[in-house]
Amino acid sequence: MRDGSGEDNNVAPSVYSHVSRPGSHRYKNAKKGLPFNLMLVGESGLGRTTFLNTLCERAVVPPSEPPNPDQAHIAEPMQFKHYAVDMDEDGMKIILNVIDTPGFGNGTDNETCFNQIQEYLETQFDDVLSEENRIKRNPKFKDSRVHALLYFINPTGHSLRQIDIELMRRLGNRVNIIPVIGRSDSLTPRELVLFKQRIMDDIAAYGIPVFSFPNSEDDEDDEETVEENAELRAMLPFAAVGCEEVINEDGRPVRVRSYPWGVVQVDNDEHSDFDRLRYVLLNSHIGDLRERTQNDIYELYRTEKLSGNTASAASNPTADATQSHATMALHPRSVAA
Numbered sequence: 001m002r003d004g005s006g007e008d009n010n011v012a013p014s015v016y017s018h019v020s021r022p023g024s025h026r027y028k029n030a031k032k033g034l035p036f037n038l039m040l041v042g043e044s045g046l047g048r049t050t051f052l053n054t055l056c057e058r059a060v061v062p063p064s065e066p067p068n069p070d071q072a073h074i075a076e077p078m079q080f081k082h083y084a085v086d087m088d089e090d091g092m093k094i095i096l097n098v099i100d101t102p103g104f105g106n107g108t109d110n111e112t113c114f115n116q117i118q119e120y121l122e123t124q125f126d127d128v129l130s131e132e133n134r135i136k137r138n139p140k141f142k143d144s145r146v147h148a149l150l151y152f153i154n155p156t157g158h159s160l161r162q163i164d165i166e167l168m169r170r171l172g173n174r175v176n177i178i179p180v181i182g183r184s185d186s187l188t189p190r191e192l193v194l195f196k197q198r199i200m201d202d203i204a205a206y207g208i209p210v211f212s213f214p215n216s217e218d219d220e221d222d223e224e225t226v227e228e229n230a231e232l233r234a235m236l237p238f239a240a241v242g243c244e245e246v247i248n249e250d251g252r253p254v255r256v257r258s259y260p261w262g263v264v265q266v267d268n269d270e271h272s273d274f275d276r277l278r279y280v281l282l283n284s285h286i287g288d289l290r291e292r293t294q295n296d297i298y299e300l301y302r303t304e305k306l307s308g309n310t311a312s313a314a315s316n317p318t319a320d321a322t323q324s325h326a327t328m329a330l331h332p333r334s335v336a337a
């Protein structure tokens, strides 16, 4: 494994080493390892870094220093922090590159954060575009386009806030956005169901183009995939819970959060959607997310860039959705279904 320090560490046996599901490894052709670039965005305290450590099954991000009370009034600017972790998912090597964005949403004006993230995403597209235009290609070129952005929503139980709507509307045509409820164990099961419904109502009402597990446009998907995608659409937004400790249950390691009243099991589908989300990202949909980034999102950007029209689509996704086939593919047509 490589972590933020770039050093190799030993990889502990995964709690998922026993897992193999139908649809596993829909994307197999990666001998050297399949690169997957994942961005995490959400306000401070929603469990982004705990989620990352849980996803990678190790402390990729060390615990942060407690904030100095004397400095509490100063909003730290947003940063882009990079972590690279080699993962073994059911026999497939995945080179996971994570871009975390601590400091997002800390200020009163979030416009700067929105601009910085949009610029980051577009810079990666520009790099690919200029590489494509070189007469002699660089064999060591690293494709850093972001394949998925997990957007962490505050578990308020109410509905989406302005910052959520703005961010997702603005970037939905630049990256596959997967909405996630952070610290979802703060809600009761009933509150969670209602909150998910309200969020999806808002997503549909505001025309936010999130990644909605679409089936192939040419009906190439088999019955199992169609069913799985419908099930995943119904789960959106995913309810995330990050692991705090590992306990031993019948000789098996179980990742949990402990409370006076009992434990929340991170990988138990009845307690959280963490396991399904992990599987989507690292296994069943890794190919779809990568292909969609290349075939739809990048192609749209490339067309806009070459025709000198880049500003409009990212800031006004729904307006452009009526104009181009590529954008139509990004429209949340299946979200409401």
Ligand SMILES: Nc1nc2c(ncn2[C@@H]2O[C@H](COP(=O)(O)OP(=O)(O)OP(=O)(O)O)[C@@H](O)[C@H]2O)c(=O)[nH]1
Binding pocket: 042, 043, 044, 045, 046, 047, 048, 049, 050, 051, 064, 102, 103, 182, 183, 184, 185, 186, 240, 241, 242, 243, 244, 257
């Ligand atoms: N209830 C609950 N608490 C969580 C969960 N995940 C993390 N926490 C707690 O929430 C606090 C913040 O977690 P972090 O992972 O540091 O949150 P973050 O979003 O990375 O926040 P910053 O590091 O400030 O950017 C910590 O006290 C965690 O223990 C969760 O799933 N449920």
